[in-house]
Amino acid sequence: SQQGEEDPQALSIQEGENATMNCSYKTSINNLQWYRQNSGRGLVHLILIRSNEREKHSGRLRVTLDTSKKSSSLLITASRAADTASYYCATSPKYGNKLVFGAGTILRVKS
Amino acid sequence: EAGVVQSPRYKIIEKKQPVAFWCNPISGHNTLYWYRQNLGQGPELLIRYENEEAVDDSQLPKDRFSAERLKGVDSTLKIQPAELGDSAVYLCASSLDGRMGRDEQFFGPGTRLTVL
Numbered sequence: 001s002q003q004g005e006e007d008p009q010a011l012s013i014q015e016g017e018n019a020t021m022n023c024s025y026k027t028s029i030n031n032l033q034w035y036r037q038n039s040g041r042g043l044v045h046l047i048l049i050r051s052n053e054r055e056k057h058s059g060r061l062r063v064t065l066d067t068s069k070k071s072s073s074l075l076i077t078a079s080r081a082a083d084t085a086s087y088y089c090a091t092s093p094k095y096g097n098k099l100v101f102g103a104g105t106i107l108r109v110k111s
Numbered sequence: 112e113a114g115v116v117q118s119p120r121y122k123i124i125e126k127k128q129p130v131a132f133w134c135n136p137i138s139g140h141n142t143l144y145w146y147r148q149n150l151g152q153g154p155e156l157l158i159r160y161e162n163e164e165a166v167d168d169s170q171l172p173k174d175r176f177s178a179e180r181l182k183g184v185d186s187t188l189k190i191q192p193a194e195l196g197d198s199a200v201y202l203c204a205s206s207l208d209g210r211m212g213r214d215e216q217f218f219g220p221g222t223r224l225t226v227l
Contacts, residue, residue, distance in 0.1 A: 033215065042115070042202065042218035043154070088153045098167055099216065101153030 006089060006105040014110050019076040021105040023089030024069075030092040032065055032072050033099065037086045046074075046087075051094075081111040113137070115219035117203050123225045129191035132222045136184070136205030143180055144216060145188050146202040154202055160186065190224075198226045 007022045023032070031050045035043040049056045049065045049072070056063045062075040076083055086104045093100065116135040124130050136143050141162050146154035157176065159167040162183035171178065175194070180186040190197055200223050204216040 035218075042220045043204075043216075045215035045217070048215060090153075098156050098159065101155070103151070103153050 006087070006102045008105060009103070010106040010108070012108045012110065013079055015079060015081055017079055017109075019079050019083070019107055019109070021074045021087050021089075021107070023072045023074070023102055025072075025089075025091045025102075026070065027091075028094040029067070030094055032063075032092070033090045034061075034063060034072075034074050035088045035090060035101075037088065037104070039085070043088065076107075079107075079109045081109050083107060084109045115203055115205055115217055117201075117219035117222055119222055120220060121223050121225075123227065124193055125227050126195055127192040129189065130193050130224060131190075132188045132201050132203075132224075134186045134188070134203030134219060136186070136203070137217055140205035140207055140217070141183070142206045142208065143186050144204040144206075145178060145186070146204065148200045148202055148221070150199075157188070193224075193226045195226050198224055200224070 005024050013019055029051050031048055033048045034046040036046055037043045047056055047058050047061055047063050049063050051067055060077045065072045086106050088101050088104045090099045090101045115137055118133050122130055143160040145157040147157055148154045157171045158165055158178050160180045163180055176190055178188045200221040202218055202221045204218045206214050206216045208214050
């Protein structure tokens with residue numbers, strides 16, 4: 001079963017624009033992680049935000065977490081064609097020792 | 112530093128045949144995971160190892176799937192016999208400390224299995 005649900009399912013933007021993806025989840029968490037998967041390649045970890053954190057930055061990435069709404073967002077600023085990929089949020093439930101992935105958002109950045 | 116290595120990258124078999132996937136995690140990573148990723152979906156955990164011990168195999172279809180991690184390093188995932196619905200990408204991942212999902216996981220490129 002998949003706890004996280006990403007929104008939108010697909011997103012198409014022009015190079016240089018910002019891309020925002022959202023993730024909602026159902027149960028209390030220890031942390032939430034975002035991963036990227038390029039076509040034909042494995043998943044790559046982007047950023048981890050803990051349940052007591054509200055915002056985190058890494059380069060052009062900005063992640064927010066609202067535990068009261070059980071939601072997170074990933075913002076990619078000044079997008080590039082190389083950012084074209086599927087993006088997954090993964091939650092570490094508070095009671096349980098596993099990482100549960102959502103169905104992902106497909107991002108296409110047009111040059 | 113070498114990443115997670117998986118082989119083969121692609122496998123095509125006929126239904127009812129056996130198949131095996133191999134994974135070599137990043138050196139020093141105690142936790143190893145096998146995931147299955149269906150088309151258009153996120154990965155779903157099949158089994159998690161802490162060293163040699165399988166600590167979470169609740170999602171592993173035990174009637175046809177088996178896994179082992181001898182000596183707490185390499186791991187093999189086997190399906191016998193394969194069914195049409197097993198067609199998917201099988202991903203291996205490793206992490207330093209998998210307890211409570213507290214750290215990032217490093218994924219291999221995966222094995223794309225097609226069952227005809």
